[in-house]
Amino acid sequence: MLSMKQIQMVDLQGQYHKIKDQIDQSILEVIESSAYINGPEVKLFQEELEKYLGVKHVIPCANGTDALQIAMMGLGLEQGDEVITADFTFAATVEVIALLKLTPVLVDVEMDSFNMDIDALKKAITPKTKAIVPVHLFGQCANMEAILEVAKEHNLYVIEDTAQAIGADYKFSDGATKKAGTIGNVGTTSFFPSKNLGCYGDGGAIFTNDDKLAHTLRGIVNHGMYTRYYHDVIGVNSRLDSIQAAILRIKLPYLDEYCDARRKAAAYYNDAFSVSDKITIPITSDFTTHVFHQYTLKLHRVNRDALHKHLLENNIPCAIYYPVPLHAQKAYADKRYNESDFVVTNQLVTSVISLPMHTEFEEDQLKFITETVLSFVNK
Numbered sequence: 001m002l003s004m005k006q007i008q009m010v011d012l013q014g015q016y017h018k019i020k021d022q023i024d025q026s027i028l029e030v031i032e033s034s035a036y037i038n039g040p041e042v043k044l045f046q047e048e049l050e051k052y053l054g055v056k057h058v059i060p061c062a063n064g065t066d067a068l069q070i071a072m073m074g075l076g077l078e079q080g081d082e083v084i085t086a087d088f089t090f091a092a093t094v095e096v097i098a099l100l101k102l103t104p105v106l107v108d109v110e111m112d113s114f115n116m117d118i119d120a121l122k123k124a125i126t127p128k129t130k131a132i133v134p135v136h137l138f139g140q141c142a143n144m145e146a147i148l149e150v151a152k153e154h155n156l157y158v159i160e161d162t163a164q165a166i167g168a169d170y171k172f173s174d175g176a177t178k179k180a181g182t183i184g185n186v187g188t189t190s191f192f193p194s195k196n197l198g199c200y201g202d203g204g205a206i207f208t209n210d211d212k213l214a215h216t217l218r219g220i221v222n223h224g225m226y227t228r229y230y231h232d233v234i235g236v237n238s239r240l241d242s243i244q245a246a247i248l249r250i251k252l253p254y255l256d257e258y259c260d261a262r263r264k265a266a267a268y269y270n271d272a273f274s275v276s277d278k279i280t281i282p283i284t285s286d287f288t289t290h291v292f293h294q295y296t297l298k299l300h301r302v303n304r305d306a307l308h309k310h311l312l313e314n315n316i317p318c319a320i321y322y323p324v325p326l327h328a329q330k331a332y333a334d335k336r337y338n339e340s341d342f343v344v345t346n347q348l349v350t351s352v353i354s355l356p357m358h359t360e361f362e363e364d365q366l367k368f369i370t371e372t373v374l375s376f377v378n379k
């Protein structure tokens with residue numbers, strides 16, 4: 001029997017090897033140029049990403065968490081303002097809300113899409129609400145048209161956390177499409193290596209079509225300076241470095257291909273798992289494309305943690321995204337929360353499992369993964 005390549009949760013090495021010559025050369029050129037910070041590569045990447053996303057302004061920064069924080073600073077949110085986000089996601093979103101002394105308000109998500117539940121959102125609005133942060137979780141957009149409507153009615157900002165969905169398309173009911181992250185007032189993303197558009201270190205960006213906000217954000221990322229050594233607002237130091245920008249310039253033209261490769265792997269998984277009544281495959285909402293940052297199953301009448309262990313024992317990496325709802329995290333617990341408001345999240349954290357997902361699968365790997373999962377759940 002031919003030996004199968006070791007399965008990775010995210011095969012960054014395989015992806016690198018296909019573009020190694022281009023990447024290596026671009027890194028060496030930056031080193032040779034010695035323009036390590038704010039070099040021309042950063043500006044060029046910014047322009048290329050603006051073009052790809054169809055957005056007026058991209059403001060590169062140091063990581064996706066900073067991007068969220070800077071977006072909230074740029075909108076002028078103030079202590080005590082309530083910011084609504086999803087209970088079922090990575091902690092970065094709620095973390096920056098809390099750090100800025102804004103008041104996080106967590107809401108439940110939808111069982112099918114894992115994204116913010118619109119009724120829960122409506123219920124959470126108070127006179128203090130200032131912003132909504134939908135997270136386009138696992139690679140598909142939240143229901144932006146409904147979110148925009150709520151935002152308009154209550155005069156709220158919309159900040160899209162697009163760290164997991166860069167490249168996804170949102171389809172409006174009138175047929176128009178926009179890229180994830182370019183729909184609300186401001187969008188943010190991360191170029192962490194394992195994200196769909198990842199660099200080889202940390203990186204992030206903020207997107208907006210609002211000229212005035214873009215100007216404010218460009219100052220905030222740079223110590224609040226609009227003129228050198230004149231600090232008009234309190235800022236931060238948050239830069240995308242030139243080497244990362246050079247790498248991203250090489251990878252951006254492949255992003256759509258990468259998304260297709262992920263969709264192809266997801267289609268293989270879906271085909272294999274749709275036969276089992278113990279597995280719910282991920283469902284793509286009809287207003288969005290899915291770029292499968294994660295491929296996440298819901299299990300029924302299966303011991304999830306035993307399956308997790310079984311897969312790891314068979315050298316199949318897998319992960320639980322996410323094992324604890326944010327409202328139940330020590331750092332974010334709050335007397336205001338009622339368990340009865342988080343029925344879906346509370347159920348998801350015990351039933352989801354994410355399988356390997358990347359751009360470099362070989363068919364024997366997918367076959368082995370699906371057979372191993374199915375033989376366990378059917379036993």
Ligand SMILES: *Cc1c(COP(=O)(O)O)cnc(C)c1O
Nearest residue numbers: 063064065090092163164190192
């Ligand atoms: C990865 C991620 C972030 C944070 O990005 P970093 O670059 O690691 O700071 C924020 N939000 C979501 C949904 C993420 O997946």
